[in-house]
Amino acid sequence: MNESLVKYLSGLLDADGCLSFNFRKSKSHPGRYHVGLRLVLSAAHSVDRNGFVPSLPELTGMGTACQIPPNKSVTAWTVARRSHLEMLLPRIIKHMVIKAKHWNWLLAEWRQYRGQEYGKNGISEAEREILSEKVRSSRQNVGPLKPKNHPTWAWLAGYLDGDGYYTLRVQSGKTHVRVGVCAHVNDASVLEFIFQAFGGQVRHYQKKQNLKFWDRNLGSSQTSFALRFLPNLAKHSKLKRCKIDNMIRWHRQRLRDSSTVCSRKWCNKKIRSKGLCQLHYNRSMKYSVSDSLNTHNNL
Ligand SMILES: [Zn+2]
Numbered sequence: 001m002n003e004s005l006v007k008y009l010s011g012l013l014d015a016d017g018c019l020s021f022n023f024r025k026s027k028s029h030p031g032r033y034h035v036g037l038r039l040v041l042s043a044a045h046s047v048d049r050n051g052f053v054p055s056l057p058e059l060t061g062m063g064t065a066c067q068i069p070p071n072k073s074v075t076a077w078t079v080a081r082r083s084h085l086e087m088l089l090p091r092i093i094k095h096m097v098i099k100a101k102h103w104n105w106l107l108a109e110w111r112q113y114r115g116q117e118y119g120k121n122g123i124s125e126a127e128r129e130i131l132s133e134k135v136r137s138s139r140q141n142v143g144p145l146k147p148k149n150h151p152t153w154a155w156l157a158g159y160l161d162g163d164g165y166y167t168l169r170v171q172s173g174k175t176h177v178r179v180g181v182c183a184h185v186n187d188a189s190v191l192e193f194i195f196q197a198f199g200g201q202v203r204h205y206q207k208k209q210n211l212k213f214w215d216r217n218l219g220s221s222q223t224s225f226a227l228r229f230l231p232n233l234a235k236h237s238k239l240k241r242c243k244i245d246n247m248i249r250w251h252r253q254r255l256r257d258s259s260t261v262c263s264r265k266w267c268n269k270k271i272r273s274k275g276l277c278q279l280h281y282n283r284s285m286k287y288s289v290s291d292s293l294n295t296h297n298n299l
Contacts, residue, residue: 001060001091007154008236009041010095014155014190015162017041019089019103021110021135022080023128032122035113035131037085037106042068042076043239052238053077062088082114095155097148098187101141109134142187150197157236159190166243168250177226177247180215188212198229223251224270 022036043053054065056077063079079085089107093100109131113123123131151159160166164181180200183190191202191214200216218226226247234244255261255268262269262277269277276284 004154004236005059006091007095007152008158008161008238010092011097011155011158011160012162012239013039013041013092013158014096014098015159015164016043017099019099019106021106021131026122029121032124033128034122035110036080037110039063039079039085039088040076042074044074046073048075048239049242050238051075060088085110093145095152097144097151097155097159097193098142098183098190100145101143102138104145105138105141106135140186143189148193151194153232154236156194157233157238160233161237161239164240166240166247168243168247175219175250177218177220177222177250178215179218179229180213182211182213185210185212218247220254223255226251 018040020038020040022038023033024036026032026034041053041056048054053075054077057063057065062081062084063077065075065077068074068076079088085107089103093103093107096103113131160179160181163183164179167176167178167180169176181191181194185204188202191212194200194214195202198216200214203213203215205211205213216222218229230244230248230251234241234248237244255270260271261267262271262280263275264277264280267277267280269279272278273281274284
């Protein structure tokens with residue numbers, strides 16, 4: 001598994017992943033439970049049109065993928081084998097921005113419960129209840145293991161593939177182009193993290209008390225930002241690539257159609273002055289200056 005797939009998955013799992021204890025009743029010791037750990041990532045087919053989640057067992061060499069009843073419109077990738085979790089989780093957690101601390105705690109706790117003291121006999125019902133309570137409080141512990149300065153493109157592509165949206169909509173003759181994401185208020189630090197890196201705004205709506213939103217205009221005034229921002233996400237995105245590509249196409253088409261592009265043949269650069277890009281404008285100035293100097297000398 002290459003590093004950019006790991007980073008992408010950490011973003012997608014920060015949005016849609018679930019890591020939890022899986023208590024199995026002990027066959028040899030009635031009333032006691034073995035503590036397993038299970039990672040689940042699910043995606044609806046309507047979102048995952050190219051079957052990325054179903055392909056994860058092959059891509060990663062880990063876990064299984066199965067369609068979830070009743071209507072089987074969702075596929076879940078599940079990793080529960082000890083050796084796979086030990087290989088996968090430390091790599092994923094390192095890049096996570098929201099769930100790193102909680103997942104790291106789950107991993108450490110799980111290692112302890114499968115050790116000598118509990119390995120054979122499991123835990124009692126009372127211990128199980130205490131553990132479940134600890135899980136609930138650990139979940140409040142949000143953030144990366146170490147402070148991060150800037151999101152990586154692969155992580156951001158994954159996170160936006162999970163909880164984000166890309167909108168390109170024509171309304172009363174105006175085209176609205178936006179990227180955004182929503183997060184639970186407890187996880188809202190992730191929105192500040194994205195805001196610090198890319199601008200836009202963080203919003204909180206009265207009607208949606210539990211959620212906060214980050215969004216950024218990518219409309220016609222933002223072409224140069226959009227054409228730097230979007231291709232980096234398109235490179236990594238597995239679920240929303242098509243929408244990102246549409247936005248990129250829209251911006252490129254606009255550049256070609258409007259007179260914002262240099263009028264010299266074959267040149268697609270943005271206009272700086274007098275219908276020319278910086279380069280062609282500088283050249284034309286040089287010639288006109290030397291022309292006037294020549295004229296001067298001739299006099
Ligand atoms: Zn030019």
